[in-house]
Amino acid sequence: MAVLTYREALNRALDEELARDDRVLLMGEEVGEYDGAYKVSKGLLAKYGPNRVLDTPITELGFTGLGVGAAMAGLRPVVEWMTHNFALLALDQVVNEAAKMRYMSGGQFSVPIVFRGPNGPAEYLASQHSQALESYWAHVPGLKVVAPATPADAYGLLKSAIRDDDPVVMLEAEMMYGLKGEVPDGEFLVPIGKAEVRRPGSDVTLITYSKPLWTVLEAAEELARQGFSAEVLDLRTLRPLDEEAIYASVRKTNRCVVVTESWPQASVASHVAWLVSRNCFDRLDAPVELVSGEDVPMPYNHALELAAQPNVPKVVAAARRVLYAEG
Amino acid sequence: MADKKTLGGHDKKFLMGLLESMHRIRAFEEKAGQMYGLRKIGGFCHLYSGQEAVAVGVISALDLSTDYVLTGYRDHGHALACGMDPKAAMAELYGKAAGCSKGKGGSMHFFDAGKHMLGGNGIVGAQIPVAAGVAFAQAYRGRLSGSQPTGATVCFFGDGAIHQGAFHEAFNLAGIWKLPLILVVENNQWGMGTSWKKVSSNEDFSAMAGAYAAHGEAVDGMDVLAVHDAAVRAVKRAKAAGEPALLEARTYRYKGHSMSDPQKYRTREEVETYRARDPILLLEGRMEEAGLLSAREKEALRAEAEAIAEEAAAFAEASPEPAADELYTDVYADRESGETAPSEASWQS
Numbered sequence: 001m002a003v004l005t006y007r008e009a010l011n012r013a014l015d016e017e018l019a020r021d022d023r024v025l026l027m028g029e030e031v032g033e034y035d036g037a038y039k040v041s042k043g044l045l046a047k048y049g050p051n052r053v054l055d056t057p058i059t060e061l062g063f064t065g066l067g068v069g070a071a072m073a074g075l076r077p078v079v080e081w082m083t084h085n086f087a088l089l090a091l092d093q094v095v096n097e098a099a100k101m102r103y104m105s106g107g108q109f110s111v112p113i114v115f116r117g118p119n120g121p122a123e124y125l126a127s128q129h130s131q132a133l134e135s136y137w138a139h140v141p142g143l144k145v146v147a148p149a150t151p152a153d154a155y156g157l158l159k160s161a162i163r164d165d166d167p168v169v170m171l172e173a174e175m176m177y178g179l180k181g182e183v184p185d186g187e188f189l190v191p192i193g194k195a196e197v198r199r200p201g202s203d204v205t206l207i208t209y210s211k212p213l214w215t216v217l218e219a220a221e222e223l224a225r226q227g228f229s230a231e232v233l234d235l236r237t238l239r240p241l242d243e244e245a246i247y248a249s250v251r252k253t254n255r256c257v258v259v260t261e262s263w264p265q266a267s268v269a270s271h272v273a274w275l276v277s278r279n280c281f282d283r284l285d286a287p288v289e290l291v292s293g294e295d296v297p298m299p300y301n302h303a304l305e306l307a308a309q310p311n312v313p314k315v316v317a318a319a320r321r322v323l324y325a326e327g
Numbered sequence: 328m329a330d331k332k333t334l335g336g337h338d339k340k341f342l343m344g345l346l347e348s349m350h351r352i353r354a355f356e357e358k359a360g361q362m363y364g365l366r367k368i369g370g371f372c373h374l375y376s377g378q379e380a381v382a383v384g385v386i387s388a389l390d391l392s393t394d395y396v397l398t399g400y401r402d403h404g405h406a407l408a409c410g411m412d413p414k415a416a417m418a419e420l421y422g423k424a425a426g427c428s429k430g431k432g433g434s435m436h437f438f439d440a441g442k443h444m445l446g447g448n449g450i451v452g453a454q455i456p457v458a459a460g461v462a463f464a465q466a467y468r469g470r471l472s473g474s475q476p477t478g479a480t481v482c483f484f485g486d487g488a489i490h491q492g493a494f495h496e497a498f499n500l501a502g503i504w505k506l507p508l509i510l511v512v513e514n515n516q517w518g519m520g521t522s523w524k525k526v527s528s529n530e531d532f533s534a535m536a537g538a539y540a541a542h543g544e545a546v547d548g549m550d551v552l553a554v555h556d557a558a559v560r561a562v563k564r565a566k567a568a569g570e571p572a573l574l575e576a577r578t579y580r581y582k583g584h585s586m587s588d589p590q591k592y593r594t595r596e597e598v599e600t601y602r603a604r605d606p607i608l609l610l611e612g613r614m615e616e617a618g619l620l621s622a623r624e625k626e627a628l629r630a631e632a633e634a635i636a637e638e639a640a641a642f643a644e645a646s647p648e649p650a651a652d653e654l655y656t657d658v659y660a661d662r663e664s665g666e667t668a669p670s671e672a673s674w675q676s
């Protein structure tokens with residue numbers, strides 16, 4: 001078992017998939033000569049050449065749409081968005097082309113493509129470069145959406161995404177690229193649509209995904225010190241949601257807190273909270289709680305930007321509320 | 328011998344094919360308009376009447392075993408010119424299961440994988456980057472095997488669409504990556520009700536190719552032979568050198584933008600001026616002059632096209648509606664892993 005950074009795990013997945021299947025190619029801003037804005041594609045241009053690792057102009061709509069067409073014509077492009085903030089310029093191509101092609105063609109066309117890049121709050125980057133936009137993608141039928149929180153999942157989900165016959169949006173996190181974790185040596189896939197219990201517990205279920213997993217695990221540790229056993233469920237895939245895993249956990253603990261760094265309104269987390277409220281109603285001992293990013297654009301000031309995000313005290317407080325152990 | 332005669336270097340068989348194709352589109356659109364009036368067809372329905380020479384001229388220059396076609400929402404003409412079965416086309420307008428997109432696409436989303444017709448797109452200009460991607464796949468496959476592109480891709484769009492960033496971004500990408508992409512702007516001179524001149528800083532669209540160091544050419548879009556010849560040149564260059572091109576076909580649409588357009592923005596006289604240069608009449612006249620078309624042949628083509636449209640409508644009428652559970656299919660390749668089945672169930676309960 002090797003210890004890899006999240007970045008290295010993604011790189012290994014890309015490298016293996018490029019080697020395995022010559023329909024796979026990587027394109028995006030600075031992915032080639034520069035080795036990627038976050039160095040995820042390091043060394044791939046040298047290894048696979050400019051036909052398969054392509055530096056694009058700074059035209060997110062253009063190259064995202066080009067990827068969609070290439071996928072319709074049988075290739076398996078991986079489109080790197082320098083960050084999800086810039087992917088908003090490509091929203092139309094993802095929502096109206098990639099996601100709908102199969103349906104509006106009556107099943108005649110597949111769009112096997114991966115869109116990936118960093119998402120979520122960073123540090124000192126202010127409101128346009130520091131935001132969690134997963135709810136935009138998770139809203140759309142026809143897309144699959146994955147948000148791995150560990151290097152092993154980053155590797156295994158990216159490989160699954162590349163092999164999937166549908167468009168997959170992958171959310172990485174700028175603050176996680178240096179995160180280290182064990183990644184099994186041999187090739188493996190992490191199935192899309194499967195959540196994972198990261199810490200078993202019996203008193204309350206804490207549901208989260210992506211970078212906040214690490215905050216939530218710390219909070220679970222703190223809750224344990226306070227005498228409460230928290231189960232931590234990492235969704236890993238945001239569409240399709242692993243509802244079975246969600247309900248199984250909540251039916252065991254009877255209490256639920258959903259944690260996200262995204263805004264609260266119309267979010268993945270608010271949807272999960274609604275599903276739990278709706279489908280575990282009889283089993284809940286308290287209303288479902290939501291810990292989200294604050295409902296404001298991200299400020300530059302460091303103290304303020306930290307205050308805008310979920311943290312251990314916020315998660316612990318929410319857990320204590322559903323445990324009726326406030327104060 | 329009449330059969331040895333040619334027109335602009337084209338023989339009678341080829342010319343009859345063009346004429347037949349234009350007639351079929353015209354008759355199909357007439358029938359579609361009529362059936363729309365009878366409420367058999369709903370929603371947006373953008374008829375192609377008047378522009379037939381563009382789709383037919385360009386698509387007749389392609390080899391659809393290797394080449395591809397993409398277009399916008401005014402897509403009936405392109406689909407039929409690609410060889411789509413008029414029955415499947417009309418059934419799609421009726422929203423029937425036998426439609427070319429199983430009744431899930433409608434007028435704006437005609438698709439035919441077998442004929443290399445990659446759709447019908449409702450977002451103005453959005454098909455242009457997608458088409459660049461199809462051309463990219465053709466170039467990519469060629470490059471990996473050390474040869475030429477495996478074919479060319481044609482993308483149709485309007486005088487309104489050419490100002491979208493999508494056009495400019497895609498054209499630049501096609502230039503830097505040498506993609507076999509032929510962009511055909513069908514300048515029918517109106518957006519919905521906005522004159523093309525009012526919204527373009529350049530009244531020569533073909534000149535926009537210069538911005539991307541590509542080949543640009545303006546062509547009379549009512550003259551099917553001129554369109555065809557220009558397309559042949561562009562396709563040849565695209566396949567040999569991966570050189571993208573922009574063809575501007577100056578044309579005109581006879582009907583409203585969609586079905587509910589009172590057309591206050593233009594005069595009846597303007598429409599009549601263009602009808603006098605009708606692409607079908609134009610080719611018929613030239614063929615007659617060259618002794619390549621008899622009155623009887625001319626009438627037979629028209630009658631046959633009308634019969635095909637009539638038959639398509641009868642087929643669509645008699646076709647079954649899609650099954651109710653078709654609502655949930657074709658969202659994901661693998662329904663089991665793709666659908667959010669549990670929540671679907673919980674919403675329905």
Ligand SMILES: Cc1ncc(C[n+]2csc(CCOP(=O)(O)OP(=O)(O)O)c2C)c(N)n1
Nearest residue numbers: 401449450451485486487488515517518519
């Ligand atoms: C992005 C986008 N904006 C606006 C519309 C609404 N709309 C549909 S057709 C049209 C006019 C397009 O004109 P043109 O490109 O000249 O094509 P034509 O209808 O003449 O074939 C507009 C504004 C749309 N479908 N998509």
Ligand SMILES: [Mg+2]
Nearest residue numbers: 485486517518
């Ligand atoms: Mg127009």
